[in-house]
Amino acid sequence: MGSIRRRPRKAAAIAHDDGFENLRQAFHARLESERVHFVTLSAALARADESPVWIFEDLVYRAHRLQGGAAIFEESEVAVAAGKLESAAVIAAESHADNTNEEVWAALEALVRLMGNRDSVRCLQA
């Protein structure tokens, strides 16, 4: 049986090469557009008359996707906030909650605020 001769490169060196920065910038650009989507969805939720299941489901989809992306791009605060929104929206959708669901609003506002703060920080850094 042959031996494994390959000595892996240091993980830290692999994780932060030039390509990563380009992808991280692309992810930040997505964060900005996603924030707009969440604001739009929050407006739709506020206006919704009956059980807005489709809005909750859209929130679940977007929050889940954002959570995964943010975790991979090391935006842990965003990942955690997105995870909370996903959980709240899942429960709201399953229970046919109305548009005043407190957990969803709290999680949605926290996430949008966090993403806005990130934008502000980046603008100041720029």
Next chain:
Amino acid sequence: MPPEQEIRSLEDSGDDLYDTILTQPTDASQRCRILVVDDDDLVRARLTALLRNAEFEVEAASNGGEALRIMESRHCQVLLTDWQMPDMDGLTLCRIVRSEHAAGYVYVLMLTVRDSKEDLLEGLGAGADDYVVKSAPVEEILARLEVARRITHVEYSLRRSNRENRRLAVTDPLTGAHNLRFLMKYLPRELARAQRYLHPLAVLSCDIDRFKQINDAYGHEAGDDVLRAFVARAHGCMREGSDWLARVGGDEFMVVLPETDVVGANRVAHKLRKVLSHCAVATHAGPVKLTVSIGITAVEAEPEIREFSKIEDLLRAADRGLYASKQNGGNNATATSIAAGRLASLKHKGDKNGIN
């Protein structure tokens, strides 16, 4: 089922000795290929870049269905898959990978945001080897993939070693031809196939003339050279990927000719005798003239094909032909019928090109 598919089904059943004669190993490359499955294009791109830097060969797919299509075309040792995806999710993908027979083991690592203990258990229960949440540090993800690389390498080495052991178990070490074990395992299958499709099957029983005298006169090393030369020249007379040859004794060989009737077999026997006697074999002790005696038999027509279900009948008939050839002074071929145990009319002697 056509013969090729039947052979494939033998391989699929895990009994892949036929690999040694009909197919080439498919996993010659030892580089670890990893398939990244995630519906998020940025996550895919990030993981792909990360893994290429870590010297993995990387493929990428956006859902389970696409991943399966990629895996059908090339073996991926490691599957790094997200859980929630459109069309086919990672859990379903994992179950399908585990239920299907692949060329080699696929190490599955689920990479997901789902972090509850129930999720982890469900993922492992679906067949994942490892489970890691996306919020884990990159270093941890890479470390777990190094484990995957190590395990798949060990699995590959074991599989290669097993394949080689199986090959050696059915190979004559001196000549590289198949051995008696191979003959007794695969001749019944050739016969069964012939009976099933009513296709002819022929066998040549070959014995090198005066081999003992060659050994005595020139030494065993020269005798070994003669055996090797016999196999090399015999292979030149056979159809690649279909006919095969086994050494069944000191200087005795069986040539198996699927889809061949007695006329075709006689033609092969004539060609074999011709290439063997055409020029002397170069040995350690100098050139040695070589001739061979051959017994030919074939099953080729109903009800003969259906009637004779034992290879012993086939081998016995070929041996009767061989005995007759020896009785006639060697360097000739004699065809015998299985049914009557009598010599068939197909007989040729010496260098005559034809049937007496």
